[in-house]
Amino acid sequence: MTQPGPPEAAVLLLHGGRETGLGVPPPGPFNLPAVRMRPFARVLRGALPREVLVRAVRYGHRGWNGDRADPLHDAVRALDVLRRTAGEIPVVLLGHSMGGRAALAAAGHPLVRGVVGLAPWCPPGDRTGQLAGRDVVLVHGTDDRVTNPADSRALTERARKGGARTCLVTVPGGDHAMLRRAGAWHRLTAALVAGLLDRAPLPGPVAEALRLPPGATADEGTADLDRVLRPGGPG
Template identity: 35%
Template structure:
């Protein structure tokens, strides 16, 4: 399919990974937004590779999103959803991001094509009481997963908890996992974080089925389902 000219402010989609072979049918799209370029990329690249492996046979396509230089990241995320619909038609879209990209996908989730959101270590503003709180209405009707390291010194995990608590009131399909002892890059337990995100994406976009921990987190009332510990070794049995 022909490439669409990028918007004036410079956002664009990266190369597709997954169900892109001749005759393949795209059944779902994941759009991945990175964090700030001056920091390490966190789990974005391993997640993109894992999603392509796990979901390609089901028709899942993954694109990285290169945000515009002079526009808010959420504008780039919203444009990316519109572009994915233009390329692939009426298929479910998952917005996933890390750091500043995670905050952007939460804010851009209101597009009607978005069925799920994955926010890894989101860098939020307004959840400390110093300014207007982050919006949550746009998350209604979406499956939402937030993952945060308890030792994150760059983005306060309590801010993502407060956002999740407000989102849960409007949208029961919201869960949040805490990665104990991990920092902003989620490096110590990267394999578990990636496995959790893949499980959530495939369940949200395709099957409607999740692993037991995700099912429990979605069903549990606050604060239990919003402080769910990510178990060491999560997803290991599936990888054997």
């Protein structure tokens, strides 16, 4: 069997967590936020060519922990290791909930080309300057009761004004755990990541939103999941 060569691109997965928690995440199947990301990893490995590395970021602590921002530093360390081992390859950060916040915060790293945030935690006070020049696609269910879809909407507009290319995809009836219409979440994520890494065309409505000028409104930069995944689109 031919051994795969060095990666030409990578996807780093960042799972969810807690607002506070200094303990180490539980191992294996007991770490439910990490378990939820496994189907995304499987779908990505099936959708992307072998030269694209798909890897989960390991956290040292369960929570964000205020100004410590522990998962942000875990993400940056993982990016630094990847840079040393694989060189200057393009990376997409894929984060859910707290992991989405970490992915957005780490986007200023030189390797990062784009961010896909799934039901991300986007506090209104978080900075967005590090997103300038990046592609940022947030996906949020309308029935999420853990993180606020309105905060994702506001962040995409704020980041676009600061020089990012952004889009919000809304999932009608979608919940925080992404269990309702799980297959659609998985297919959409694979299409977004492949598109941001130039391995496949981006879904049309997402590509249109990413081309919007800085002054575009949140409404202009928002697409409905059913429109993105309509017949003839991805999945």
